[in-house]
Amino acid sequence: MVIVYGWKTNIKKEKHLGKKHCTNCSHDEDMFLAKEIFKLHIFGIPIFWKTKRRFVMCSNCGVVEELNKADYTERLKEL
Amino acid sequence: MEELEKKLKKARSGNSKLGIFFLIIAVAILLIGILQGNSDKDSWDTFDGMSNNDYYKAEIYYLVGPFAEYTEDGTVVEQLYSAYTTDNNYILVKTGKTTDLPVFGEDVTEENIDLIQPVTAYGYGTELESEVAEFLVQFWNEVYEEEFFSMSNYIEYFGSCYLNTIDQAEDKVVAGYIFAAIFGLLALIILLSNRKNNKNNADILKRLDEEGKLEDLKNEYSKETVQQYKKLNLEITENYVISYSPKLVIVKFADIINVYPSNMIDGVYQTYRYIALETKNNEKYYVAPKPFDSKNAQFDEVLEKIRSKVKQGGN
Incomplete structure (x- = not known):
């Protein structure tokens, strides 16, 4: 039997932080609290996933500020 | 100057050699398939x-047996028979679960045996395993009701090989066509993407030429002041940044108004980190790709170098 498997990296935007000035690209862009999640799947069904990083994401340039789990959770609660 | 032209030519040709290689393989497999199919x-x-x-053929009157059966999950999938041929001797034949060849005791009886017309069987000559030969010897000794055949004399009567009628040349031809199609498709994808790259590269060079920058760049390139960053597929001259990956980009520092690291391309998140270059013509280019997590000192060095050149107004 052929086993169809693969992996991919997804982005999960958890909170919209509004339009802000990005310190990385100097654009005024939508900012998000987001997670990068690595997923391993068999027949299209995810069987393993791991959060690789949590960060403040600029919709123009991507990762602006990486956060640890505690800071990320704190920032989520603040909103 | 020649070195730059060589590099630009290489950037234009991209993976065309690989595409042509796959195309040649596809055509070769296709030709072999056609030749085999037409044989x-x-x-x-x-x-x-x-x-x-x-591959061989045999004119067979009828099959006797089977003397051995191959099973999968308790179901018979292949059978081995002795076959009486127009040469008035026996050969061994492998068939599938069922066969169109007449079988003695089913299609052929003592009454109609003289009326039987030979049928041509086609197949692949295959060595008979000795463990299976033991079943052949046992089968015929039971038919003769005496120990006439043995492992030392059965070859004289039945030969050492069997004709595998399941293995037809057409099957290999079909498999060949499938492989040819796979290689052909790969070649098509590579060559089409190459053509797109070539067009992009030709447009860049044409535009540089029209703006009078190409000669300028070629002259600069010959001054041996070119800084090469092989890990990033990037070069920096006195006034230009040249990137060969992910596609050819040539930008004059004087035209750049903003530089920053980015892992978004056109709003899509990437697992690679790039250096984004924004120009005064509202164009955005991505150069120097590196996997997000990998440490690459050249990336930071190039980023700082471009930033400093841009701050100095491109000088």
């Missing part, structure tokens, strides 16, 4: 019971 089965040699590793 006249009737011109195949007659199976003599001793030959293997080629």
Whole structure:
């Protein structure tokens, strides 16, 4: 039997932080609290996933500020 | 100057060699398939019971047996028979679960045996395993009701090989067509993407030429002041940044108004980190790709160098 498997990296935007000035690209862009999640799947069904990083994401340039789990959770609660 | 032209030419040709290589393989497999498919089965040699590793034919009156069956999950999938041929001797034949060849005791009886017309069977000559030969010896000794056949004399009567009628040349031809299609598709994808790259690269060079920058760049390139960053596929001259990956980009520092690291391309998140270059013409280019997590000192060095050049107004 052929086993169809693969992996991919997804982005999960958890909170919209509004339009802000990005310190990385100097654009005024939508900012998000987001997670990068690595997923391993068999027949299209995810069987393993791991959060690789949590960060403040600029919709123009991507990762602006990486956060640890505690800071990320704190920032989520603040909103 | 020649070195730059060589590099630009290489950037334009991209993976065309790989695409052409796949195309040649696809055509070769296709031609072999067509030749095999067109080969006249009737011109195949007659199976003599001793030959293997080629395709043969045999004129068979009827099959006797089976003396051995191959099973999968308790179901018979293949059978081995002795076959009486127009040469008035026996050969061994492998069939599937069922066979169109007449079988003695089913299609052929003592009453109609003289009326039977020979049927041509085609197959691949294959060596008979000794463990299976033991079943052959046992089968015929039971038919004769005496220990006439043995492991030392069965070859004289039945040969050492069997004609595998399941293995038809057409099957290999079909498999060949499938492989040819796969390689052909790969070649098509590579060549089409290459064509797109070539067009992009040609447009860049044409535009540089029209703006009078190409000669300027070529002259600069010959001054041996070019800084090469091989890990990033990038070069920096006095006034230009040249990137060969992910696609050819040539930008003059004086035209750049903003530089920053980015892992978004056109709003899509990437697992690679790039250096984004924004120009005064509202164009955005991505150069120097590196996996997000990898440490690459050249990336930071190039980023700082471009930033500093841009701050100095491109000088």
